[in-house]
Amino acid sequence: MTDRVLEIDMIARLTGHFARSPLQANRLQQSDSEIIRVPDGSPIDLAITMDSIAEEIQGGLYTDPYMIGWMAVMVNMSDLAAVGAEPFGIVISEILDNRCTPEFIETMQRGIQDACTACNSYVLGGDTNSGQQLILSGCALGRVRRGAALMRTGCQAGDVLYATGPLGTGNAYALGLLEPHLRSRITYLPQPRLQQGIALREFATACMDTSDGVLGTVDELVRLNRLGFSFTPDWERALDAAAHEVASRANIPAWLLLGGIHGEFELLFTIPPEREPDMLQAARSRGWEMLMLGTLTAAPEVLLPIEGSPHPVDTAVVRNLGHTLSHDPRGYLRALLDLHDKIVTS
Amino acid sequence: MTDRVLEIDMIARLTGHFARSPLQANRLQQSDSEIIRVPDGSPIDLAITMDSIAEEIQGGLYTDPYMIGWMAVMVNMSDLAAVGAEPFGIVISEILDNRCTPEFIETMQRGIQDACTACNSYVLGGDTNSGQQLILSGCALGRVRRGAALMRTGCQAGDVLYATGPLGTGNAYALGLLEPHLRSRITYLPQPRLQQGIALREFATACMDTSDGVLGTVDELVRLNRLGFSFTPDWERALDAAAHEVASRANIPAWLLLGGIHGEFELLFTIPPEREPDMLQAARSRGWEMLMLGTLTAAPEVLLPIEGSPHPVDTAVVRNLGHTLSHDPRGYLRALLDLHDKIVTS
Numbered sequence: 001m002t003d004r005v006l007e008i009d010m011i012a013r014l015t016g017h018f019a020r021s022p023l024q025a026n027r028l029q030q031s032d033s034e035i036i037r038v039p040d041g042s043p044i045d046l047a048i049t050m051d052s053i054a055e056e057i058q059g060g061l062y063t064d065p066y067m068i069g070w071m072a073v074m075v076n077m078s079d080l081a082a083v084g085a086e087p088f089g090i091v092i093s094e095i096l097d098n099r100c101t102p103e104f105i106e107t108m109q110r111g112i113q114d115a116c117t118a119c120n121s122y123v124l125g126g127d128t129n130s131g132q133q134l135i136l137s138g139c140a141l142g143r144v145r146r147g148a149a150l151m152r153t154g155c156q157a158g159d160v161l162y163a164t165g166p167l168g169t170g171n172a173y174a175l176g177l178l179e180p181h182l183r184s185r186i187t188y189l190p191q192p193r194l195q196q197g198i199a200l201r202e203f204a205t206a207c208m209d210t211s212d213g214v215l216g217t218v219d220e221l222v223r224l225n226r227l228g229f230s231f232t233p234d235w236e237r238a239l240d241a242a243a244h245e246v247a248s249r250a251n252i253p254a255w256l257l258l259g260g261i262h263g264e265f266e267l268l269f270t271i272p273p274e275r276e277p278d279m280l281q282a283a284r285s286r287g288w289e290m291l292m293l294g295t296l297t298a299a300p301e302v303l304l305p306i307e308g309s310p311h312p313v314d315t316a317v318v319r320n321l322g323h324t325l326s327h328d329p330r331g332y333l334r335a336l337l338d339l340h341d342k343i344v345t346s
Numbered sequence: 347m348t349d350r351v352l353e354i355d356m357i358a359r360l361t362g363h364f365a366r367s368p369l370q371a372n373r374l375q376q377s378d379s380e381i382i383r384v385p386d387g388s389p390i391d392l393a394i395t396m397d398s399i400a401e402e403i404q405g406g407l408y409t410d411p412y413m414i415g416w417m418a419v420m421v422n423m424s425d426l427a428a429v430g431a432e433p434f435g436i437v438i439s440e441i442l443d444n445r446c447t448p449e450f451i452e453t454m455q456r457g458i459q460d461a462c463t464a465c466n467s468y469v470l471g472g473d474t475n476s477g478q479q480l481i482l483s484g485c486a487l488g489r490v491r492r493g494a495a496l497m498r499t500g501c502q503a504g505d506v507l508y509a510t511g512p513l514g515t516g517n518a519y520a521l522g523l524l525e526p527h528l529r530s531r532i533t534y535l536p537q538p539r540l541q542q543g544i545a546l547r548e549f550a551t552a553c554m555d556t557s558d559g560v561l562g563t564v565d566e567l568v569r570l571n572r573l574g575f576s577f578t579p580d581w582e583r584a585l586d587a588a589a590h591e592v593a594s595r596a597n598i599p600a601w602l603l604l605g606g607i608h609g610e611f612e613l614l615f616t617i618p619p620e621r622e623p624d625m626l627q628a629a630r631s632r633g634w635e636m637l638m639l640g641t642l643t644a645a646p647e648v649l650l651p652i653e654g655s656p657h658p659v660d661t662a663v664v665r666n667l668g669h670t671l672s673h674d675p676r677g678y679l680r681a682l683l684d685l686h687d688k689i690v691t692s
Binding site: 010011013014015016017018019020021023024033034036038040042043044046048049050051052054055058088089091092093094095102105106109110112113116117121122123124125126127128129130131132133135137139141143 | 356357359360361362363364365366367369370379380382384386388389390392394395396397398400401404434435437438439440441448451452455456458459462463467468469470471472473474475476477478479481483485487489
């Protein structure tokens with residue numbers, strides 16, 4: 001992992017001028033939501049996060065108004081889930097363009113409300129403007145017991161990495177746009193993992209959602225914790241069955257379902273091996289399927305079994321390719337396939 | 347005031363599907379920020395608000411990157427001020443277009459940071475996307491003593507309406523864009539009124555910021571409280587001197603500085619007459635100039651002295667005209683001038 005991550009460089013550039021609040025409990029990039037300490041010994045910390053659905057609409061990845069509304073809520077609730085926060089709700093700013101007929105808007109608002117209902121939460125307020133392109137920006141607010149928020153940091157070599165559900169649906173959905181005959185084979189409507197996040201506060205040493213894909217998330221976790229990661233040989237078990245089938249029908253190596261930047265909004269979390277039995281027991285009692293992905297290592301590289309043997313994958317390179325997805329999805333896929341060839345022939 | 351307000355209709359349509367949180371202390375439109383009750387007897391309520399700078403940039407009203415950054419913070423902080431909240435900070439989502447050179451972005455980020463410093467507050471986090479037009483969406487978070495948030499409702503006939511500072515700069519600035527030779531005569535960089543908002547919790551019966559101009563704010567206050575309003579004969583005293591001069595050089599009736607939709611982000615607040623001396627004393631001791639605008643009336647109309655005699659002004663009509671400002675500023679000004687002629691000749 002010698003490469004610089006373009007996104008990290010950009011964030012550093014954009015925030016270079018900004019002073020940091022003394023009430024902010026997390027460092028830059030240290031957690032999926034910003035954690036704010038309420039003064040005067042309050043028993044809760046606040047969690048706040050903001051995310052926009054813009055490039056996904058502009059690039060044609062999201063076209064269905066119900067899905068656009070659903071995603072505007074879910075991408076933000078997922079960031080609350082990743083810190084173990086309980087949501088107060090969300091505020092949403094809508095930039096409406098001229099495709100927004102009353103029916104389109106009505107369906108989009110229904111997607112927003114249904115996603116809130118799925119999260120047992122609410123739209124608290126918002127704002128509307130007209131513009132040249134449709135954009136939904138959400139800001140979700142939640143609370144967590146003081147000092148108990150999950151961070152991306154805190155794991156150690158030997159900790160085991162789990163996912164809260166099957167992986168690869170986000171990238172299989174994106175693939176379906178390039179291969180229309182496969183499109184009907186995949187449904188993509190990420191479900192909230194808020195309850196899992198709250199329960200994981202007791203077990204996890206680190207947590208982050210897969211909003212930018214599994215390898216992007218693994219990259220961030222190992223980078224922040226100065227560790228490496230070794231995927232278990234049977235990691236394909238963690239793939240969503242329909243996603244797996246879409247990839248094989250499209251003749252795409254299965255690991256690209258982890259490598260693509262369009263995530264599935266599951267949580268990835270780390271746990272010390274001695275805590276695994278209790279965590280699995282707690283998950284079973286709630287009917288949750290937690291999927292083991294591998295083990296954190298002291299050696300700072302990411303090892304992934306591809307075609308039967310473990311290969312080091314430069315996850316910074318994988319992340320940086322992602323910047324082309326929204327404006328050139330075919331070129332993006334081609335670049336990932338080239339990377340695959342390079343990895344398996346090296 | 348027989349007219350329906352288009353903006354209110356639109357908000358009702360957009361939010362018709364949304365369930366309301368049982369923790370939300372304000373009704374729809376009842377306050378400038380959403381007020382959230384923290385459970386378990388917390389001594390504080392949370393205030394959250396979201397506002398985007400989109401049409402102002404798209405329509406050419408805001409071009410200077412420093413001002414764009416400043417406004418993205420200030421429009422949101424102003425909504426916290428209007429409920430008397432103390433800010434935790436702001437999260438900002440940026441949609442960057444191809445005009446955004448590194449220098450442009452750097453200047454914009456400096457405007458953001460300087461506005462935060464002026465508010466004694468912080469950028470807490472954010473998000474960046476690329477898109478077809480530059481848009482900054484902010485979401486500000488604050489706190490207020492439980493149950494103490496200022497609302498737009500609560501005033502009575504006989505209460506006196508004040509402004510926290512001179513009026514008309516927002517519309518004079520917009521006018522300067524149409525009359526370039528006047529442009530240098532007006533500076534527009536709204537200042538925070540957070541300290542005023544906090545102090546006013548002790549005195550005010552209702553409060554709202556002038557983000558959409560003074561008459562739009564008066565319309566909303568009288569509408570929500572089922573009252574009317576009578577401007578004091580010497581209301582022109584409350585105009586910013588430079589704004590007043592710009593209007594008279596452009597041959598624009600002074601009251602259009604109140605009627606235009608591009609506000610100055612002062613607070614308008616109401617106060618029972620018996621509390622006026624204490625409020626004025628408190629303001630004086632802090633060096634604040636509070637400007638009296640008139641008195642709330644039981645009769646549901648807005649009376650404004652124009653050219654020496656009081657005229658009823660249909661503030662709903664004034665508000666509805668505002669929808670044309672961003673895409674046709676000259677047509678908007680013409681419509682306001684036509685309205686003026688209609689009022690003074692009726």
